[in-house]
Amino acid sequence: MTVRIPRVAGNILKALLPFCLLTATLLLLESREYLNPFWIRIIQLSCVVAVSALGLNLIYGFTGLFSLGHAAFYGVGAYTAALLMKGFVGAYGEESFLPAQAAFLGSLAAGGIAAALLACLVGLPTLRLTSDYLGIATLGFGVITKVLFDNADSFLPQLGGARGMTGIPRMTETPWVVAGLVAAILVARNLVHSTYGRALVAIREDEIAASTVGIDIFRYKVYGFTAGCAFAGVAGGLYAHLYTFLHPSNFDFLKSFDVLMIVVLGGLGNLSGTLVASFGWIFLLEGMRVLLPPEYIEFRWVIIPLLLIVTMLVRPQGLFGRREFPFLRGKVYR
């Protein structure tokens, strides 16, 4: 591997530009009170969900692995990061700004790694199954994980079990969610538009043909699954420090369907669609809380399914079909 420093450094600088622009815009809107804290919170949550959904798109959209366990990996990341961060705050206090931010970065990474390791463990036996069976196996895994979270206090009281985990420091501010989203987009885009991404898509298209052109399909399924779950783990870490309270019901297997819906609506194997659908989904779900009069709030569950059905009828190929935003096209030539 030949890494020429100037090019890599240039690429990192290029990644900093959208991060700075987005963060500055959001912070400005926040400080000038164009957006009230409620909407800021919704934007932050959308970014977090988008990170997780990009991961599921890698798994289901690009590699073609039907996984119903995404919420479980999200939860594993959330609990891991929260546990570490709580430990840090307990030992050193919250006041020191820089060390706390560094510790948070470390916790997020740990959340991603924990989810990835678990994905590997789950994937090794189950990824030999064909798609439908894999769905059932990951669903089962999701149920087991939920039970584990419910009873987690019996081996680690800090995790709170069924009463929920409290006392998580609020670390997830706008710069963090933007950084997480930009990083997730870049990783997903650069991976997809490379020989590795093409190998994953080849597996989705035809496993036998992929194997006869020299792609180790089992190995790459594990890679794709693990990478996608790492996204969920990081997103879970961000989520934990956004709401500062974790409850096992947030990671119920039903929550996996939320992410699945976003990925399918946005379009399988389409990054732009996943992004737009993540924001659209959260805005609909949370935004309608304020837009609808209080007595009609439960009508969300009439409006959302109707919108889903209409969208699937009108755009079965996803919101954007095969088109991507310019910044997601991932040029492989200069």
Next chain:
Amino acid sequence: MILSVQGLTRHFGGIRALDGVDFTLGRGELVGIIGPNGSGKTTLFNVVTGIYRPDRGSVTLEGKGIAGLPPHEIARRGIARTFQNIRLFRELTVVDNVRVAYHPHVRYGPADALLRTEAFYQEERRTREQVEEFLTIFSLSDRRKELARNLSYGDQRRLEIARALSCWPRLLLLDEPAAGMNPSEVGKLMDLILRVRERFSLTVLLIEHQMRLVMGICERLIVMDFGQVIARGVPSEIQRDPRVVEAYLGKGGSNG
């Protein structure tokens, strides 16, 4: 000798799809396998390329045993193939179908891809140049951005061969390459097979029912029936062989 198959046997339940198949291929040969439907030709390809494991017998590629290895390993050792019922990556473009097959030869790691290093761009450019070369040979250049599923039948067949060749094989297995082609397309395909064999110094083993192609370009024929090799020899001998006439040519051989 590039490929040697000895006593290859494969059962499916009570059916002996392959029953002690022996044959060898010399370097650079162009050999055809013929036989009635269900005689085990495609199963033979599937066992040689690792999609099925053999129950018994050996497959030796350039002196090394490959029987029972997984398909991707066999592909990397130099055997590429096409499929009877075309297996393209349907939702990928023509360019990407060929480019995917370079995967084992691409010399950059995931970190290079993530950080978009110099090595990444160099390799992608090199891959692109080679892909373009294949597309030109197979006259698919003007369709490069088209999705594979939108190609005409003949284009899909040619694209599949292009994809197989971009694995840089030494041995190419073609499973009914002319199926569904009209006479003029078959003529072009025969030229193409001869040309790529020369160009890439390949050994070619092909299954085909179209007698015009088989008799026209194959130097040697292997005839199978009920999972066994029942005859072998040069095309003119095979045409007169009474066992072959009985098993195969007697029924459907006159339409070539």
